[in-house]
Each structure stands twice: as C-alpha cells, then as structure tokens.
Amino acid sequence: MRVLxxxxxxxSVKFAVIDTQTKESISSGLVENIGVNGHVKAKGPVGNIDFNFDCPTHAEAVAEVQKFLAEQKLTDTIEAIGHRVVHGGKYVKSERVTQEVIDYIRSITLFAPLHEPAHATGMECATKFFPGLPQVAVFDTAFHQTMPQKAYLYGIPYEYYEKDGIRRYGFHGTSHRFVTGEAAKILGKKPEECCFITAHLGNGSSCSAILNGQCVDTTMGFTPLDGLVMGTRCGSIDPAILFYLNKKYGYNVDRLDKLVNKESGLLGLSGLSNDMRTLTQAASEGHKGAQIALDVFCYRLTRSIGGIAMALPRIDALVFTGGIGENSRVVRKTVMENLTLLGYQIDEARNEKNGKESGHIISKDGTPTAMVVATNEELLIALDTEALVK
Structure with a gap:
C-alpha cells in the first residue's frame, strides 16, 4: 500500500509517500513558513521543486502538496493518509480519523497549542484535497499510555488529574516504538521478550524504559518541555525558578514560555547554537559555552538513563536514535563512559562508524549491549495506517 x-x-507541512511493501519513501518534501512567505521543497520520481509561493494558511500548503504529487503521477496511487499527531490525550493507540477525532484534537489545544490546531486543520484539508481517502491519526503520546499510575502522576492534588487530565503523557512515542521493534530484531528476539532503554536524541530529546515491548516510564511529561536538556528547551527545572523570574523581572506567562521553550537548552547554555554538530566542533576548539552545554546535556542524559533503568528488571540493550543519537559519536562516548556503574564500555572503532559495520552494536563484546538504530517514524505511521484501513 502507498500511504501519504x-x-x-x-x-509547516512535512510529507512523504511511503510504500509499505518495500518500506521505501517514493516522494517527500516540506512546505514551510506558512502564514508568511511560503516555501516548498520536494523531490519525487519525475523531478524536484524548490520555490516560494503565497501560503497564508495550511489549506494552501496541502493544496501545493496535492499539486506536486499529481505532477509526479502519484496521486492516483495513494490509498490512505496517515497523520502524525503530537498529543493524543485520551487515545492509547492510532485511530481512524473521524469528525469526532478531529473535534477531540481541537478540544485539547491547551495541551499543545502550537500543534493540535494544525493537526486538526491538516486532517480537514486532506479530506478536501484528497477526497475519499481513509485517514489515520498516529499519536506521539499513545505508546506511553502503558505507564503505570505511579509513573505518570505528578505530586500535585489528584483533582487536577481527574478534572484536567494533568499527568505525564510522554512524547516521541512513534520513534520509541519503532526502534523497540528494530532493536528486538537485531537481538533475534520479539519485542515482548526484551527490556530496553531507548534514547531519542535530537532537537527534542527523551528516554524511555521499555518492558516486554511496552513503555513503563519516560522522561517527557505533560508537555514535551519536561525531561532532558534539549536544543532550545530547558527540560526539567525547579518550577520555583519561574516564580522567581516573575517576581524579580516581571516576566509574564508568555515571556516565561518563550524563555523555557525557545531560549534555553543547548542554545541558552552555550550562547552559541542549538545544533549539537556546531557545539561539538566549537567545544573541540575551546569554546567554553559549547563545552558547558555538551557536559550538561550528557550528564542529564546519563542521570536520566540511570534513573529510568530502575523501572526494569534488566537491560537487554541501550538504544541510541534520533539525529544526535544516530550521529554524535561524542555524545554516545561521553554517556557510556558515565555509565560505568551499569557496566557499559564503548568500542571506539564501532562507535566511530556509528555501529554500521558491527550490526548496530557500539559496546565492547562481553559488556552490556549498546546500539545505534536509525528511527523511521514515517514508516511506522504508514504501517499503522495500512493496518487500520485494510
């Protein structure tokens, strides 16, 4: 089946046409700067495009996607549409898109104000420009809904969970679920037989503890702001810091939101960049801020791995994924050297090649297994879509 x-x-609207049989991407692209001066860049079997265009809303963006796919002679080959949705709220698995689903996504806008309205609008636009095609919503939060109550509740009055749904939801679930399956294959086992710690590391980062194929704990919480230090997000901090900044500098909610989501993390610590590649290079050249950011990122990640490990009876593999996890040799090396208490030892040669010549493994033989697994969220969304519409 071919799934859009x-x-x-x-x-923005990111898209890909995935063939679920070959598991390959046939076409992909990105429409960005919606609401300003739209820009589309896409590639396909017939040719590529790269230009600016008038794009005031998501409707024009999805229309441009449809136009491009028609030019690539792909429109008639697409049998279903799969949507990535950041926050699923009550949903514990992927769902066929109905008006009820769209309405619910809009109803939890406060959970993810920048994303939920866009997801709902995207589904409505897809209905308009791809009439008759079944659609599926795949939620980033769904994989984590197997966490026990002791793991997802916050230490605030229980009434806020009951009436407002305030709890830890977790994110990057599609990625954590995908690499769980792939890591099990690498070990020659079924996911139901394995215990993993999965570390999805990118501009947004999170760790999860996976027991018998199910998530039992994760570092992100009510929103994707919680947990690890990230590209521009602060991760877990003492909430009283926000009260302090409000009282001392008069920062209102919007200013504090911008501070912790857009100005913190690697960018804020380094004063240089949120890009790990830039920071690694700068740190090697003696940039103090870059080294501080790298040290804090790796330490917080190490501490989170150690803590989340307590949710498991054993660890069959520590799995690195995401842009940083798959490509930063320095981060993996630093973290594993910090995990000597758990017995991890890195194989320098294997790590240098990102595990590509050693069956994904980057740890030394005879020591606890650590591996690098490339994530593919788009493929998993396509496979979920196929399973639900067939």
Missing part, C-alpha cells in the same frame, strides 16, 4: 504521511506543524 502528513506532519502538519504550526507553520
């Missing part, structure tokens, strides 16, 4: 995978963000 749509990822509608606050100001």
């Amino acid at each position: 995978v749509l990822n509608c963000g606050s100001s």
